[in-house]
Amino acid sequence: MASVVITGVGSYAPNKILTNSDLSKIVDTTDQWICERTGIKERHIAGDDEACSDLAIKAAIAALADANVKPGEIDLLIVATCSGDMPLPSTACLVQHRLGIPAHATSFDIAAACSGFLYAMEIAYGQILTNRYKCALIIGAEKLSALTDWTDRTTCVLFGDGAGAAVLRKVDQSGIGIIGSDLGADGQFVDKLCVPAGGSRKPASAQTVADRAHFIRMNGREVFKSAVRVMDQVAREMLEQHHLTADQIDLVIPHQANRRIIESLSQSLKIPLDRFYINLDRYGNTSAASIPIALAEARRFGRIKPGQITLLIAFGAGLTYGSALIRW
Ligand code: COA
Numbered sequence: 339m340a341s342v343v344i345t346g347v348g349s350y351a352p353n354k355i356l357t358n359s360d361l362s363k364i365v366d367t368t369d370q371w372i373c374e375r376t377g378i379k380e381r382h383i384a385g386d387d388e389a390c391s392d393l394a395i396k397a398a399i400a401a402l403a404d405a406n407v408k409p410g411e412i413d414l415l416i417v418a419t420c421s422g423d424m425p426l427p428s429t430a431c432l433v434q435h436r437l438g439i440p441a442h443a444t445s446f447d448i449a450a451a452c453s454g455f456l457y458a459m460e461i462a463y464g465q466i467l468t469n470r471y472k473c474a475l476i477i478g479a480e481k482l483s484a485l486t487d488w489t490d491r492t493t494c495v496l497f498g499d500g501a502g503a504a505v506l507r508k509v510d511q512s513g514i515g516i517i518g519s520d521l522g523a524d525g526q527f528v529d530k531l532c533v534p535a536g537g538s539r540k541p542a543s544a545q546t547v548a549d550r551a552h553f554i555r556m557n558g559r560e561v562f563k564s565a566v567r568v569m570d571q572v573a574r575e576m577l578e579q580h581h582l583t584a585d586q587i588d589l590v591i592p593h594q595a596n597r598r599i600i601e602s603l604s605q606s607l608k609i610p611l612d613r614f615y616i617n618l619d620r621y622g623n624t625s626a627a628s629i630p631i632a633l634a635e636a637r638r639f640g641r642i643k644p645g646q647i648t649l650l651i652a653f654g655a656g657l658t659y660g661s662a663l664i665r666w
Pocket of ligand 1: 366367368371372375376452491492493495531556557558559561562565595596623653654655
């Protein structure tokens with residue numbers, strides 16, 4: 339029996355750091371409010387000369403080096419993002435060309451917001467397991483600062499820029515690597531978190547620009563409630579499906595949106611908070627990049643050891659959601 343394993347991980351965050359106190363000079367907010375309500379202290383912000391693909395490439399180079407895999411060996415490239423360089427072509431095409439990944443590799447983007455990395459992982463997992471592809475590079479990359487309304491204090495304090503990546507391939511050993519993966523999407527919540535303009539529904543016009551409709555709009559309270567409910571549900575279902583109890587999970591890597599959401603999950607699942615990897619205080623919410631950045635850090639900081647089980651849990655605009663189990 340074969341398994342699909344993560345053979346390398348990497349991440350990148352732009353140098354510029356925007357602290358809560360910097361934000362309090364832009365909008366009517368305070369460090370105390372942001373810390374208490376979200377747990378975020380600072381976030382990385384890309385420069386004007388850095389686009390989503392630039393962040394993606396840096397994370398990918400780190401992941402390829404960690405996996406000891408050359409770009410020429412990649413035959414499947416997936417970039418999860420909602421802030422790609424351009425509406426078309428895909429950011430994956432830009433990454434493929436600049437990284438020197440062969441043109442015969444299948445390269446495409448996934449739009450599943452903050453769950454995007456788990457969507458990419460599920461697809462790569464299935465395709466490798468069925469021998470369609472040999473070696474996948476999956477990337478979650480976001481320049482959310484470009485979609486952020488810097489005059490809206492209810493959203494601009496939440497988001498940040500960054501990228502994380504992983505290399506996946508098959509091994510002839512059973513029961514390791516990705517041992518479970520499950521995804522979902524509930525479109526009834528579309529208007530709770532969206533960028534209203536810039537697509538075919540409301541193409542860019544002087545009016546959409548004047549309405550600030552190219553930026554993220556969110557009903558924070560509604561999204562919060564859905565996130566708490568959905569993350570708990572998908573985590574429970576994943577554990578049940580694989581006959582695991584909460585105390586068998588060594589580390590939970592949740593989507594990094596709000597510390598209170600993670601605390602609530604820790605309580606409902608009865609997994610102590612010290613078994614959750616939390617870095618949102620330093621990154622904010624980086625959407626599709628959030629889980630792979632945390633994964634790469636957790637590996638780097640020795641929080642993941644051979645034989646251990648990690649549970650990944652995501653939710654995002656859509657409302658999309660997903661979970662995955664990895665045995666290292
Ligand atoms: N600074 C100071 N005050 C702020 C503020 C800010 N940055 N943002 C909002 N407020 C104010 C509100 O105007 C409101 O004032 P009012 O009571 O006078 O009307 C008050 O704080 C409480 O607002 P509320 O929206 O109820 O706060 P909250 O506790 O729900 O926290 C969020 C707001 C956005 C932090 C929280 O709802 C959240 O994290 N939601 C989920 C967001 C998310 O995860 N999105 C990404 C999904 S992938």
